[in-house]
Amino acid sequence: MSTETATPPTGGAPNTNRIGLTRADYDGSKTTLCPGCGHNAITGGIIQAAWEAGLEPHCVAKLSGIGCSSKTPAYFLGHSHGFNAVHGRMPSIATGVHAANRDLLLIGVSGDGDTASIGLGQFCHLVRRNVPVVYIVENNGVYGLTKGQFSATADVGSTQKGGRANDLMPIDLCAIAIELGCGFVARSFSGDQKQLRPLLRAAFAHRGTAVLDVISPCVTFADHEGSTKSYAAVKEHDAPLHDIDYVPYYEDVSVDYEPGTTREVTMPDGSHLLLKKLDRDYDPTSAERAMAVIHEARRESKLITGLLYVNEATRPFEDELALTNEPLAALPLERVRPPRAVLDGILEQLRTGRGLTAPAGGG
Ligand SMILES: Cc1ncc(C[n+]2csc(CCOP(=O)(O)OP(=O)(O)O)c2C)c(N)n1
Numbered sequence: 001m002s003t004e005t006a007t008p009p010t011g012g013a014p015n016t017n018r019i020g021l022t023r024a025d026y027d028g029s030k031t032t033l034c035p036g037c038g039h040n041a042i043t044g045g046i047i048q049a050a051w052e053a054g055l056e057p058h059c060v061a062k063l064s065g066i067g068c069s070s071k072t073p074a075y076f077l078g079h080s081h082g083f084n085a086v087h088g089r090m091p092s093i094a095t096g097v098h099a100a101n102r103d104l105l106l107i108g109v110s111g112d113g114d115t116a117s118i119g120l121g122q123f124c125h126l127v128r129r130n131v132p133v134v135y136i137v138e139n140n141g142v143y144g145l146t147k148g149q150f151s152a153t154a155d156v157g158s159t160q161k162g163g164r165a166n167d168l169m170p171i172d173l174c175a176i177a178i179e180l181g182c183g184f185v186a187r188s189f190s191g192d193q194k195q196l197r198p199l200l201r202a203a204f205a206h207r208g209t210a211v212l213d214v215i216s217p218c219v220t221f222a223d224h225e226g227s228t229k230s231y232a233a234v235k236e237h238d239a240p241l242h243d244i245d246y247v248p249y250y251e252d253v254s255v256d257y258e259p260g261t262t263r264e265v266t267m268p269d270g271s272h273l274l275l276k277k278l279d280r281d282y283d284p285t286s287a288e289r290a291m292a293v294i295h296e297a298r299r300e301s302k303l304i305t306g307l308l309y310v311n312e313a314t315r316p317f318e319d320e321l322a323l324t325n326e327p328l329a330a331l332p333l334e335r336v337r338p339p340r341a342v343l344d345g346i347l348e349q350l351r352t353g354r355g356l357t358a359p360a361g362g363g
């Protein structure tokens with residue numbers, strides 16, 4: 001069985017993956033973020049996971065909002081499509097991209113400010129519609145780009161660099177996602193690549209919104225004593241739910257596999273996520289249990305990481321809307337432009353008022 005610690009290259013040439021690309025083919029431009037920023041490690045995780053998964057770079061669209069985190073799509077998959085949206089508005093752009101071209105795998109990168117503060121409404125509606133986006137929140141509890149103000153995910157009692165304590169309840173994005181019916185919800189840590197990479201690969205294989213809330217320390221504004229999202233605090237309070245392995249659909253899952261101690265999740269493409277029990281027996285298919293674990297963790301000041309919730313049977317956005325399978329850009333003009341007679345009919349209706357229905361409630 002291949003594990004995430006040692007996925008061998010399987011391309012023809014040395015160090016190439018299944019589609020013949022090297023890891024460097026998944027790089028982007030050089031980071032401009034602070035050295036040691038958790039976001040840089042997540043970028044590395046995305047590059048590695050995309051290479052291991054053999055993603056076709058030209059079939060990926062990277063989307064983001066505004067923030068240090070939202071800058072990071074420039075630093076990975078330099079040959080993919082990309083759109084840097086307005087602050088908190090990435091979900092609308094992602095929804096439009098998916099409606100226009102279902103062949104693209106969408107990777108959305110956002111921050112806790114971008115998602116939980118200004119973009120909360122957008123996030124909720126994306127999840128509720130189950131738009132297929134691998135939605136990564138690089139969560140540091142602050143607005144890094146604008147110099148370290150608390151974001152809406154800051155924990156009660158966590159302090160700013162200057163000593164001021166946050167006294168507002170945090171918004172838990174995983175809890176919101178589960179509540180809104182999201183079929184793939186995970187929490188991880190930028191410093192735990194062994195856990196993050198298989199979660200990313202499973203998220204690439206999911207059909208629907210996959211939310212990954214990744215705690216990602218801001219070394220400049222939130223890595224001091226008193227911050228609950230510093231490297232030291234995360235390491236002290238991290239309580240993983242399980243050890244995670246990922247086996248792609250083209251590899252045999254039977255070797256080294258102990259069904260009694262391992263929970264298996266089959267992804268829509270036939271790949272497998274293997275969740276090996278740690279000290280607790282955790283069922284990631286129960287939304288109630290996931291919510292209970294999130295509440296327990298908050299009560300006990302623990303950071304629970306791993307796959308919190310998975311539902312393989314959710315209905316993605318395109319099924320709900322019966323969208324065409326073909327990218328809109330690939331449709332011939334006669335299939336996207338109504339014929340002259342139809343346009344004339346609409347104009348006639350507008351001119352005469354016949355056939356037009358008044359909006360409910362007037363005005
Ligand atoms: C409409 C709008 N409001 C406010 C800002 C200022 N602003 C830029 S980034 C940001 C917060 C970024 O925080 P987060 O999403 O957590 O990203 P981080 O920098 O922490 O990675 C804010 C408030 C903006 N650019 N646009």
Ligand code: SF4
Pocket residue numbers: 033034036037038039068069140144145217218219220221
């Ligand atoms: S300010 Fe913080 S979040 Fe932004 S790049 Fe620096 S360490 Fe990262």
Ligand SMILES: [Mg+2]
Pocket residue numbers: 067111112113138139140141142143144151
């Ligand atoms: Mg932030």
